[in-house]
Amino acid sequence: MLEPIGFITLFAGIVCLSIGHRAASVVLVTSTLLGSAAALLVGAATIQPAHFFLGFVAITALTRTREANAAIHALTPPAPGFWLLCMVAYGVIGGLFFPRLFAGATSIFPVGTTQYAPNNSTVPLGPTSGNTTQSIYLTADLVCYALISSVAATHRGFFTLLKALILYALFNIFFAALDVLTYSTGTQGFLDFIRNAQYALHLDEQVGDIKRIAGSFTESSAFAQATLGALGFTGTLSLSGYRPLYTGQLAFVSLILLILSTSSTGLA
Known part of the structure; x- marks a missing residue:
């Protein structure tokens, strides 16, 4: 079943088909932030917006000879x-x-899900729905690597992805602020349309009086992992002299959010 966020993803994909592969790659990079969203629900399986959008990136990139050759070369x-x-x-x-x-x-x-009734204990080894969904995710990661490598094979494509990752860091901060704001004001329902995945969502956890920031992800550890990557990327850009004031500010705010997430994933 196509969810509301799935319709938005579909619309963005159709638009990118007419704009081109670089625009599609920007949407793909930023859509990976939607870690608690389901664009498509297939039984118990959740297809996230980034995985759903991957097909549009493939169409726009692999129909170009240079990018198609670069994708093959990358593998x-x-x-x-x-x-x-x-x-x-x-x-x-x-x-x-x-x-x-x-x-x-x-x-x-x-x-x-398994053939056994849901419980919080162990079950005998056997096939689960996770074997299928994780195989899909793993294959999608490989396809994503090849497609992003193909886009980055050109000078313009490389700088498009650089700007997309900066945008990723900016949106990650935005969603973190939105998470804290909606939690503090009791308006978390505002974000339900991007928190519709069939996962266990840990969005209300606290350490003392401090909310563990989850941002647009399912839990604080996933947010911390994404924020750590954003911090490393923007911090490196700042130290390398690429728009140091702007990227430095993004790195600093990402560092503060990483600490406030109280997640050992990002702090260890």
């Missing part, structure tokens, strides 16, 4: 993408077949 040895390809192949094959080959050999905490 051939000795490029790093080749080893990512090997890992993805192993992960997908293992995820789909190993739970069946070794069914019942041990107990697991299931990721996704």
Whole structure:
């Protein structure tokens, strides 16, 4: 079922088909912030906006000869993408077949739904819906790597992605502020349309009197992971002299938010 945020993603994809691959790559990068959103619900599986939008990026990029060749080159040895390809192949094959080959050999905490009734305990090893969804996510990560590599293969494409990542850091700060504001005013329902994923959402957790910031993600650890990447990127740009005042401010605010998230994922 296509969710409201899915219709927005679909509209953005159609627009980007007419604008071009660089615009599509900007939307893709920023849409990865929507970690608690579901553009499409297929049974128990959640398809996030970034994964849904990936198809539009593929259409706009791979229909261009230079970008298509760059995407293929990114996945051939000795490029790093080749080893990512090997890992993805192993992960997908293992995820789909190993739970069946070794069914019942041990107990697991299931990721996704199983043949057993939902509980908070372990269940015998066997196939779960997570084997399918995680295989899809892993394959999408590989496709994303190839597509982004193809866009970055040109000078204009490289700087488009650089600006997209700066925009990513800015939007991450915006969603963090919105998370704190709506929590403080009891208006969290305002963000329900981007918090519709079929995951466990940890949005109301506190440490003392401090809210653990989740931003647009499912929990503070996911937010901290994203913020750590934004901090590293904008901080490096500032130290390298690329618009140092602007990128430095983004890095500083990201650092403050990382600390306020109280997540060991970002602080350890």
